Amino acid sequence: MITVHHLNNSRSQRVLWLLEELGLEYEVKRYQRDSQTMLAPPELRKVHPLGKSPVITDGDLTIAESGAIIEYVVERYGNGRLIPPAGTAERLRYTYWLHFAEGSAQPFLLMKLIFGRVAKGPMPFFVRPVARAIADKVTRGFIQPNIDRQLDYMDAELAARPWFAGAEFTAADIQMSFPLEAAVVRGGLDQRRPKLMAFLQRIHERPAYLRAVERGGKYELMK
Numbered sequence: 001m002i003t004v005h006h007l008n009n010s011r012s013q014r015v016l017w018l019l020e021e022l023g024l025e026y027e028v029k030r031y032q033r034d035s036q037t038m039l040a041p042p043e044l045r046k047v048h049p050l051g052k053s054p055v056i057t058d059g060d061l062t063i064a065e066s067g068a069i070i071e072y073v074v075e076r077y078g079n080g081r082l083i084p085p086a087g088t089a090e091r092l093r094y095t096y097w098l099h100f101a102e103g104s105a106q107p108f109l110l111m112k113l114i115f116g117r118v119a120k121g122p123m124p125f126f127v128r129p130v131a132r133a134i135a136d137k138v139t140r141g142f143i144q145p146n147i148d149r150q151l152d153y154m155d156a157e158l159a160a161r162p163w164f165a166g167a168e169f170t171a172a173d174i175q176m177s178f179p180l181e182a183a184v185v186r187g188g189l190d191q192r193r194p195k196l197m198a199f200l201q202r203i204h205e206r207p208a209y210l211r212a213v214e215r216g217g218k219y220e221l222m223k
């Protein structure tokens with residue numbers, strides 16, 4: 001049976017959701033973030049050397065990296081579900097969005113989180129104005145414009161088709177949920193991008209999504 005090593009308020013929510021969509025049985029082993037640093041506890045490094053979440057174990061296998069976990073689960077247990085057929089335009093879009101979520105969207109959202117903390121974090125009072133000025137400059141000049149461009153692009157893609165790969169819901173939509181949820185709390189995603197907001201509403205109403213949140217516990221992303 002699959003064990004999901006689940007860190008609270010993290011990307012591993014997507015893995016629970018995927019397993020619920022496929023109706024698979026699994027165990028959840030919970031790990032709590034440090035309340036000050038928000039980092040994962042050291043126990044997670046006993047499961048995988050990087051100590052990040054998500055990570056799953058399945059028999060002798062230990063698999064980290066959410067995209068790799070999704071690919072493994074869909075291939076091993078999906079029986080053709082949640083993935084478009086090979087050789088189609090849908091499959092190409094599926095692969096693209098599966099990679100885009102962590103490869104392109106998350107880096108800017110993470111940078112926004114970090115530079116926001118640089119500006120607000122504890123420091124000697126005389127350093128604060130300088131740290132704020134640098135953080136603001138990088139955020140306004142580089143980070144936010146990239147997030148805005150990506151959000152416009154994603155919104156336009158969802159104006160062309162209901163789900164990221166095409167007419168059908170796939171595991172690429174699961175992978176894309178996390179950057180979009182993060183973009184609501186810290187990237188400026190709101191009703192100005194109606195297709196993305198409608199996407200979030202649709203996924204949040206899915207019974208499997210709701211079951212995953214129940215299994216994983218409170219799910220609130222960091223600002």
Ligand SMILES: N[C@@H](CCC(=O)N[C@@H](CS)C(=O)NCC(=O)O)C(=O)O
Pocket residue numbers: 007009010011012038039040041051052053054064065066067102
């Ligand atoms: N690209 C990786 C990112 C993994 C990652 O950074 N996970 C975060 C949780 S959302 C984490 O473990 N943070 C705690 C820490 O860095 O200690 C993936 O998609 O699996």
